[in-house]
Structure formats: structure tokens, C-alpha cells
Amino acid sequence: MTTISECIRQTSSARARVEAAFEKAAAHEHYHALLSLTKERALERADAVDRGDITGRLAGVPFVVKDNFLAFGAPTTAASKMLENFTAPLQATAVERLEAEGAICIGKANLDAFAHGGSTENSAFGPTLNAVDTTKVAGGSSGGSAVVTALDIVSFALGTDTGGSIRQPASFNGVVGVKPTYGTVSRYGVVAMASSTDTIGCFAHTTADAALIMDIMAGQDERDMTTLPNFFAPTTNVTAGQKIGLIRESMSDDVDSEVRARMNEYVAKLRAAGHTIDEVDLPMLTHSLAMYYIIVPAEVSSNLARYDGIRYGYRAEGVQTLAELYGKTRDQGFVTENKRRIMIGSFVLSSGYFDAYYLQAQKARTLLINAYNELFKNYDVLLSPVSPTPAFGLGENTADPIKMYLADIMTVPPSLAGLPAISVPAGVTAAGLPVGVQLIGPRKSDAALLALAGSLEDQA
Amino acid sequence: MISDEILNKYDITIGIECHVQLATATKLFSGADNDARDKSPNSVVSPIDFGLPGMLPVLNREAVNLAIKAGKALNAPIAQVSRFDRKHYFYPDLPKGYQTTQMYHPIILAGHIDAPLEDGTTIRVGIHHAHMEEDAGKLTHYGDYSLVDLNRAGTPLIEIVSDPDIHSAAGAKAYATELHHLMTYAGVTRGDLYHGNMRFDVNVSVALKGATELGTRAEVKNLNSFRSVEKAAEYEFRRQVQRLESGEAIVQETRGWDDTKQVTNSQRSKEDAQDYRYMPDADIPPIVLSSEEIETIQATVPILPPEYRAKWQTLDVDRSVIDALLSVQAYAELVTAIQEQSGDAITKRVANWFASALGGKDEENLATEVTLPTRDDLVELATMTADNQLSSTAAKEIFVDLTRGATNPRAIAEQKNLLQVSDEGAIIAIVEEVLADPTSAKAIEDIKNGNDKVIGFLVGQVMKQSQGKANPALAQKLIRERL
Numbered sequence: 001m002t003t004i005s006e007c008i009r010q011t012s013s014a015r016a017r018v019e020a021a022f023e024k025a026a027a028h029e030h031y032h033a034l035l036s037l038t039k040e041r042a043l044e045r046a047d048a049v050d051r052g053d054i055t056g057r058l059a060g061v062p063f064v065v066k067d068n069f070l071a072f073g074a075p076t077t078a079a080s081k082m083l084e085n086f087t088a089p090l091q092a093t094a095v096e097r098l099e100a101e102g103a104i105c106i107g108k109a110n111l112d113a114f115a116h117g118g119s120t121e122n123s124a125f126g127p128t129l130n131a132v133d134t135t136k137v138a139g140g141s142s143g144g145s146a147v148v149t150a151l152d153i154v155s156f157a158l159g160t161d162t163g164g165s166i167r168q169p170a171s172f173n174g175v176v177g178v179k180p181t182y183g184t185v186s187r188y189g190v191v192a193m194a195s196s197t198d199t200i201g202c203f204a205h206t207t208a209d210a211a212l213i214m215d216i217m218a219g220q221d222e223r224d225m226t227t228l229p230n231f232f233a234p235t236t237n238v239t240a241g242q243k244i245g246l247i248r249e250s251m252s253d254d255v256d257s258e259v260r261a262r263m264n265e266y267v268a269k270l271r272a273a274g275h276t277i278d279e280v281d282l283p284m285l286t287h288s289l290a291m292y293y294i295i296v297p298a299e300v301s302s303n304l305a306r307y308d309g310i311r312y313g314y315r316a317e318g319v320q321t322l323a324e325l326y327g328k329t330r331d332q333g334f335v336t337e338n339k340r341r342i343m344i345g346s347f348v349l350s351s352g353y354f355d356a357y358y359l360q361a362q363k364a365r366t367l368l369i370n371a372y373n374e375l376f377k378n379y380d381v382l383l384s385p386v387s388p389t390p391a392f393g394l395g396e397n398t399a400d401p402i403k404m405y406l407a408d409i410m411t412v413p414p415s416l417a418g419l420p421a422i423s424v425p426a427g428v429t430a431a432g433l434p435v436g437v438q439l440i441g442p443r444k445s446d447a448a449l450l451a452l453a454g455s456l457e458d459q460a
Numbered sequence: 461m462i463s464d465e466i467l468n469k470y471d472i473t474i475g476i477e478c479h480v481q482l483a484t485a486t487k488l489f490s491g492a493d494n495d496a497r498d499k500s501p502n503s504v505v506s507p508i509d510f511g512l513p514g515m516l517p518v519l520n521r522e523a524v525n526l527a528i529k530a531g532k533a534l535n536a537p538i539a540q541v542s543r544f545d546r547k548h549y550f551y552p553d554l555p556k557g558y559q560t561t562q563m564y565h566p567i568i569l570a571g572h573i574d575a576p577l578e579d580g581t582t583i584r585v586g587i588h589h590a591h592m593e594e595d596a597g598k599l600t601h602y603g604d605y606s607l608v609d610l611n612r613a614g615t616p617l618i619e620i621v622s623d624p625d626i627h628s629a630a631g632a633k634a635y636a637t638e639l640h641h642l643m644t645y646a647g648v649t650r651g652d653l654y655h656g657n658m659r660f661d662v663n664v665s666v667a668l669k670g671a672t673e674l675g676t677r678a679e680v681k682n683l684n685s686f687r688s689v690e691k692a693a694e695y696e697f698r699r700q701v702q703r704l705e706s707g708e709a710i711v712q713e714t715r716g717w718d719d720t721k722q723v724t725n726s727q728r729s730k731e732d733a734q735d736y737r738y739m740p741d742a743d744i745p746p747i748v749l750s751s752e753e754i755e756t757i758q759a760t761v762p763i764l765p766p767e768y769r770a771k772w773q774t775l776d777v778d779r780s781v782i783d784a785l786l787s788v789q790a791y792a793e794l795v796t797a798i799q800e801q802s803g804d805a806i807t808k809r810v811a812n813w814f815a816s817a818l819g820g821k822d823e824e825n826l827a828t829e830v831t832l833p834t835r836d837d838l839v840e841l842a843t844m845t846a847d848n849q850l851s852s853t854a855a856k857e858i859f860v861d862l863t864r865g866a867t868n869p870r871a872i873a874e875q876k877n878l879l880q881v882s883d884e885g886a887i888i889a890i891v892e893e894v895l896a897d898p899t900s901a902k903a904i905e906d907i908k909n910g911n912d913k914v915i916g917f918l919v920g921q922v923m924k925q926s927q928g929k930a931n932p933a934l935a936q937k938l939i940r941e942r943l
Binding site for chain 1: 546
């Protein structure tokens with residue numbers, strides 16, 4: 001595993017670093033983690049770094065972005081036929097900020113189309129294979145970004161997390177994944193999924209690297225009204241004797257026994273480090289999926305309305321009427337999971353159902369937020385597994401969307417509450433599959449969470 | 461034709477929704493130029509207006525400020541917290557697949573306006589609420605294809621929704637006119653009706669007089685002149701009464717106005733109404749306003765038409781004069797400044813000049829560039845007239861010169877030789893000459909026999925001899941003294 005500082009130290013030039021990354025990408029092509037490479041632009045930027053024209057904390061460090069970030073050098077497809085040939089005329093704020101520090105985007109990572117899914121099997125261009133076991137899923141929706149990091153093609157990669165899309169693939173592939181406080185990083189230039197829970201985060205090998213990347217990306221952006229003034233301050237200071245709550249509902253018998261075993265080991269390490277761990281109740285956890293799969297599809301149905309074949313992107317051919325143009329374009333351009341969410345979302349927003357579903361879910365969401373606030377009166381951090389199971393087999397859940405949704409149960413609640421949550425490696429199963437632990441903190445405690453996890457990293 | 465007798469059995473009830481384009485420099489959620497007039501298609505469209513993936517709205521604070529000003533003109537409180545929602549439907553002129561609007565928490569709460577009618581009375585019309593929203597683009601159809609122009613997409617609007625308080629077509633016109641006055645005076649909109657800066661949707665229902673419930677309404681959409689508002693309401697009244705009289709029900713529907721044929725046409729019925737699937741827009745945080753902010757912004761609203769009318773009450777001029785003054789905000793400001801400085805008598809003269817020289821001929825006035833005279837020149841002109849140095853005809857002539865860029869009324873009067881002679885000696889000479897003239901003998905005789913009107917003939921002769929410069933009142937006095 002190559003950290004960012006090692007990456008900079010080990011290689012003589014930016015060009016050598018970027019070329020090495022492309023070589024590694026080529027050697028791992030069969031994982032299908034990358035949808036495109038930005039060779040020309042990446043090498044140009046590398047040469048500019050070597051000439052000293054581009055400087056910064058990440059000068060010449062290659063990285064990968066999930067292919068729902070608008071970025072130069074390759075199309076922005078969102079892993080969908082709808083945007084297969086879409087070339088972005090501008091770049092996402094997150095990409096711009098990393099480039100301003102000299103980082104070099106070398107390619108765009110696979111995802112579930114429009115980030116809908118938890119396995120990257122919903123990509124219109126085929127699934128990504130798990131970095132540890134190629135018979136298993138990469139997780140998702142940011143599966144490609146997790147895998148390119150785990151395979152050490154790059155030191156870090158960007159992802160988006162709406163209900164677990166960074167944390168779950170991070171845990172499935174054994175890397176660090178950060179879903180920040182809602183509003184930490186600008187969503188400008190990132191294909192929208194669900195506006196009220198979409199966050200921009202990253203994958204890295206260490207919590208320190210993740211903190212550096214978040215520090216660079218974080219902060220207010222006048223182009224995204226929901227961004228918060230920068231609060232993110234990387235630190236290695238860990239408050240001694242923290243009170244940590246292990247969410248009881250996340251450790252039930254439904255959760256894989258090996259996952260629970262790794263959790264208990266992590267708890268033991270925290271105790272050994274002088275922290276106090278209590279089991280705490282979060283009964284709202286069990287209702288979270290119901291809320292999530294109302295609110296998120298509602299927002300999805302709205303955010304995907306713009307893909308109509310009129311101005312850009314895929315357009316069905318051989319149509320006679322406007323209704324046919326819309327219908328066929330959207331039928332052919334979206335994958336099944338996109339259409340499922342659009343239909344659920346349209347239904348829950350329909351006249352006569354809005355109050356019963358959407359508003360009710362929003363009220364429940366407030367109760368969930370209140371429940372977290374109550375817990376954070378007494379606890380600094382909450383703990384749970386990232387996923388009830390390690391990476392599942394390719395094709396195992398594709399026929400059963402409900403089973404697929406259930407895999408999100410641990411990651412969805414912090415998303416609904418806008419809380420920071422990170423996924424850090426916590427060992428492997430007997431079969432060698434990585435298990436991740438999720439640390440959840442109050443709003444804006446992102447850096448503290450990373451520091452706490454970082455303090456246990458060496459022992460991991 | 462339906463008889464007045466039958467029409468008189470019914471009451472008409474009208475509620476109006478008005479879309480007002482806000483006079484901001486940029487669009488509601490993007491930095492694109494908000495003035496799409498005479499621009500080539502799709503030339504003022506940003507990635508946000510275009511609905512590109514990953515684009516987010518950035519609320520234009522100037523638009524919010526204009527809405528706050530509109531609230532003052534509508535006598536309506538401003539919500540301290542308001543929000544945006546998404547209204548979903550598919551149409552090629554709607555780039556995001558939804559219109560960003562305020563369904564649940566509008567910025568302007570209930571208020572009212574008072575609209576003066578032609579007959580001098582006033583109707584009070586309740587404002588149910590007014591909300592901010594973005595405009596859609598424009599679609600032009602050609603045979604088997606259509607073209608989309610997104611220049612107007614994202615233009616900030618406020619939609620002002622009235623209560624169903626209007627009960628005549630004339631009232632509908634008066635409401636629309638007054639709304640236009642209020643919104644332009646408050647600086648909320650450029651108010652260019654030709655370019656659709658204000659568009660009216662008129663909801664009309666009829667019911668037998670004394671009925672306790674309103675009838676089913678039809679909505680005539682997209683009217684862009686006061687006259688068409690009145691005509692459409694009038695047409696709907698007759699159409700609906702006719703239907704009811706012949707035993708047919710009124711269909712709740714959207715209708716369009718055919719300005720050439722002066723009729724409304726059915727466009728779509730309620731059954732075809734779409735489910736807009738409204739939902740809160742999570743990309744835009746709530747607009748939170750303190751009372752201080754609201755007050756500060758509203759303090760910048762200039763004097764509005766109702767206040768001008770009140771100020772001008774003491775001028776004792778016709779309704780038509782008031783309307784002429786109000787037709788251009790600069791006239792109203794100028795006349796009021798004169799009133800404050802020089803009093804009602806002087807102001808009344810000025811007001812009447814504005815009305816007779818510039819009022820009521822909008823088309824002509826649009827053609828000729830009007831220069832606004834200075835306050836000092838107008839006061840001098842009015843003073844000279846009051847002092848009998850100018851005849852009313854000469855004064856008006858000079859006024860017209862002033863509106864075409866000339867200055868200094870005294871200099872104009874001297875140059876054009878329009879000053880009246882009020883020197884008694886000079887006029888006496890002329891009077892005596894006229895009275896001595898044999899052609900005046902008949903008139904003198906008639907006056908002596910009691911036909912006093914004929915004195916006008918003699919005054920006229922004096923004016924003629926003096927080449928119009930004699931003060932007619934003085935001339936008459938001198939004639940009388942000599943008869």
C-alpha cells in the first residue's frame with residue numbers, strides 16, 4: 001500500500017508516478033474498476049508538475065474520481081447509457097480543489113449507474129470485481145473507487161456517499177472510506193442522486209491521507225448553497241477517555257458472526273486505548289431503511305427528470321411523438337434500478353400519497369436526528385459494523401432488491417441525519433474478506449473521528 | 461345574443477394570478493443575463509439554466525429583495541422563513557424536468573390592493589399570497605419539428621395570486637392596471653407588457669345573484685394586456701351565462717384568449733391536469749429574513765400610486781389627469797416635487813399640461829422621445845401663466861418645447877414673441893383704436909342693449925391688433941371702462 005507521502009517520496013518524477021499508475025491500471029484491467037483513463041491530460045499535467053509549473057501539497061499525486069464527477073479528459077457517464085458520450089464542459093469543485101494542489105486525475109471509476117446500488121453491479125458497463133476476491137462484489141455504489149485504492153493503483157480516490165456508497169465498498173475492499181458531515185464538500189459538478197443526503201468523500205489507505213484529502217476538498221463553495229464554512233481541521237490529537245456507544249441493534253444475530261467478532265476485537269482495542277464503550281440503543285435504526293427508500297427515491301425521481309433526451313445525452317431513435325421520445329429515451333437510457341427508484345419516488349410524491357409516505361418519512365427522519373442528538377449528549381462516538389456481512393458474491397443479490405437494500409441498514413441512518421461516518425478496516429474473515437467498522441460522530445466531528453481511528457491504525 | 465336582462469340575473473366572480481418578471485440583472489439561480497429581449501436564441505443560458513448534470517441553483521439575493529419590495533406594494537407581510545419546492549412535469553422548455561417554485565411556504569403572505577375604477581370608486585382586492593419561481597423557456601413549433609429557446613428559462617418571477625374578490629370585467633382591468641402601477645413603481649419589474657413582463661391568468665366563474673356558492677371556474681391563461689384581461693372576463697361572463705341558461709354545466713378548464721377573434725378557446729380540462737409531485741428543494745436552504753432586513757429593504761421603496769393619489773387630492777383635477785401623471789413614474793415624481801415646493805395652484809397647471817400634452821397618446825409618445833422638463837422651468841412657466849404673462853395656448857406650446865429638450869421658458873417666450881402685453885398704456889391705445897373703428901359699432905350697440913357676450917368679439921379684435929400678446933382679461937376690463 002502506498003500512502004500519499006510514500007507516493008511522492010518513492011518516485012523521482014510526476015510523469016513516472018502517473019505512468020506507473022497507468023501500468024498498474026492496465027495490469028488490473030480485468031477488475032473493471034475504471035471506465036476511462038485520462039491519459040493525455042494526466043501526462044500533460046505531470047509534465048507541468050515536473051517543470052515546476054504546478055505545485056501544491058499533492059503535486060504529481062495520481063488519483064481517480066468516481067465517474068459521476070464532472071472532470072476533464074474523459075466523458076462523465078455516471079456508468080449509464082444516458083450519459084455514455086457526455087463530455088463535461090466544467091469540473092466539479094472537489095476536482096478543481098485537488099487539482100489546485102497539484103493532484104493528477106488519471107481516470108474515472110466504475111459505479112452503479114447514477115450511484116443507485118450497493119454492489120456496482122448496476123453499472124451499465126458491467127460490474128467491478130472485489131479487490132480481494134474476484135468472485136465477490138466490489139460493493140457500491142463507489143465500487144470502482146474503492147477497488148482502485150485497494151489495488152494500490154492510486155493512493156486515494158473520490159467517491160460519493162448518499163446512503164453508504166463510500167463506506168460499504170471501503171469495508172468490502174479493506175480501505176479507509178470517509179463520508180463527511182452533509183455540506184462539508186461542495187456537490188457542484190457531481191451528478192446529483194439525492195440532494196439532501198449526497199456527500200462527497202474519499203477512499204485512502206490511511207486515515208491521515210483521508211484527512212489530508214478532506215481538508216483540501218472541504219469548505220464553502222458559492223456554487224453550492226448547502227456547503228458549510230470550512231470546519232475541517234486535520235489532527236492527530238485524540239481526546240483521551242472518550243465515551244463510545246456501540247449500537248446494540250447493529251450487533252443483532254442477523255449480523256454475520258465473523259463481522260461481530262471483528263467488531264468485538266475493535267471494541268477491545270478501543271478499551272485498551274483507555275476509552276469507555278457502552279452498548280446503546282438506537283431503535284430508530286430499524287426504521288431507517290423505510291425512511292431512506294422513500295426520501296431518496298423521491299429525490300432521485302426529481303434529480304433524474306432532466307435526462308429527457310432533449311438537450312444532451314442519450315436520445316431514443318425512431319420516435320413519433322414527444323411522449324414517445326421521453327418514454328423510450330428514459331426506458332433505454334436508464335438501468336432497471338434507476339427506473340425502480342424513479343417509479344417509487346414518483347409514487348411517494350404523487351398527490352394523495354405525499355402526506356402518507358414522503359411527509360411521514362421526513363417526520364420519522366426528524367425523530368432519527370433527535371435520537372442521535374440524545375445519544376451524543378452522552379457519547380462522543382457511536383460504533384457499528386459498516387455492513388451486516390462481508391462482500392457478497394457477484395449476482396447473489398441482484399434478483400432480490402429488498403435483500404440488496406437491507407445491506408445498507410448500518411450506513412443509511414447517519415446519511416439521513418447528515419452525520420459524519422467513516423469506515424475503517426477491522427481485520428478479515430476466515431475466508432480473507434475484509435470487514436469494516438463504522439465510526440459515527442456528531443456533525444462536524446469528522447476530523448476527530450479520523451484521529452480516533454488513526455490512533456488504532458498501527459495496531460490494526 | 462344574450463340579453464342584458466338575463467345577464468343581470470348573474471354575478472361574475474374573478475380571481476387573477478399574475479406572473480411578474482423581476483427586474484434583476486441576472487437569473488433567479490444563475491449568473492446569466494436576465495434581459496432576454498432581442499437576444500438570439502439560447503445566448504443567455506448558463507449550465508445551470510441548461511440543466512446540465514451536477515449543476516446546483518444559487519439563489520439570486522436581488523430577486524429576494526425585489527419580492528420583499530413587492531410585499532410592501534401589496535400591503536402584505538413578508539414570511540420570515542420561506543422555501544423553494546420543485547414542481548415536476550416534462551416539457552422541452554423545462555430543462556430540469558421541474559420548475560423551482562414556492563408551493564408550501566411562499567415569501568409574500570396575504571395582503572390587498574385598492575384598484576380605482578373608471579367611475580371614481582375603488583375596489584379592494586385581497587392578495588391570497590405571492591410566491592417566487594423561475595420562468596420556463598420558449599418552444600416554437602414549425603411543421604414537424606419544434607425549437608427550444610432557453611433564454612427565458614430561469615428568469616425570476618413572482619406569481620401574485622388574488623382572492624376571488626373582483627365582480628366585473630372593468631374591475632379585472634382596474635386590478636391588472638393597478639398591479640402594473642404598483643410593481644413598476646416599486647421597481648419590482650420593468651413592466652414591459654409587450655415582452656411579457658407581466659402575464660395574467662384570469663379565473664372566471666358565474667352564479668345566480670344571491671347564490672351562496674361560487675360557480676365552476678374556467679381559467680383564461682396568459683393574457684398580456686389590460687384590455688385583453690377585461691375583454692376575456694367579459695367574454696367568459698357571457699359564455700358561461702349562456703351555457704347555464706341553456707342547461708349546460710361549466711367545465712373546469714384552462715382556456716386561451718384569441719385576440720384577433722376576441723374569444724376564449726378551450727385548451728385542456730381538469731381531467732388532463734398533471735400531478736406535479738411537489739417536493740421541497742433540498743438544494744436551496746430556506747430564505748430566512750429578520751424584520752430589520754425586511755424593513756431596511758422596504759424603506760427603499762419609493763412613493764407608490766395610492767400615496768400620489770392622496771397627495772394630489774387637493775389639486776382638484778380630473779381622474780384622467782391623475783392617470784396621465786401616474787402613467788410615467790418620473791411625471792409623478794416631478795409633479796409631486798413641484799407640489800411640495802410651489803403649492804397646489806402652480807401644480808394644477810403643470811398637471812394639466814402633462815395630461816393634455818403627454819397623456820392618453822401612448823403610441824405617439826413612444827415614438828417621440830420625451831425629455832423631462834426641469835422643476836424650475838415648469839414652475840417658472842406656471843408662474844408666468846398665472847401672472848398673465850402667457851396665454852394658456854402659448855404656455856402649452858412652451859411646455860411642449862420643454863418636453864422636446866428646450867429649456868428656459870422665458871427665453872422661449874421672448875424668442876417666439878409670446879409674452880403677453882400687460883402694460884395698460886399700450887393696451888389702452890389699441891382698445892381705443894378698436895372702439896373707434898367703424899366695424900366695431902354694431903358690437904358696441906349690442907352690448908349696450910344687454911348682449912354682453914359680444915364683448916368677446918371686441919376682445920378678439922384687441923388680441924388681433926396686438927398679435928395675440930395683449931392680456932385678454934386686461935383688455936376686457938379696459939373695454940368695459942370705455943363703454
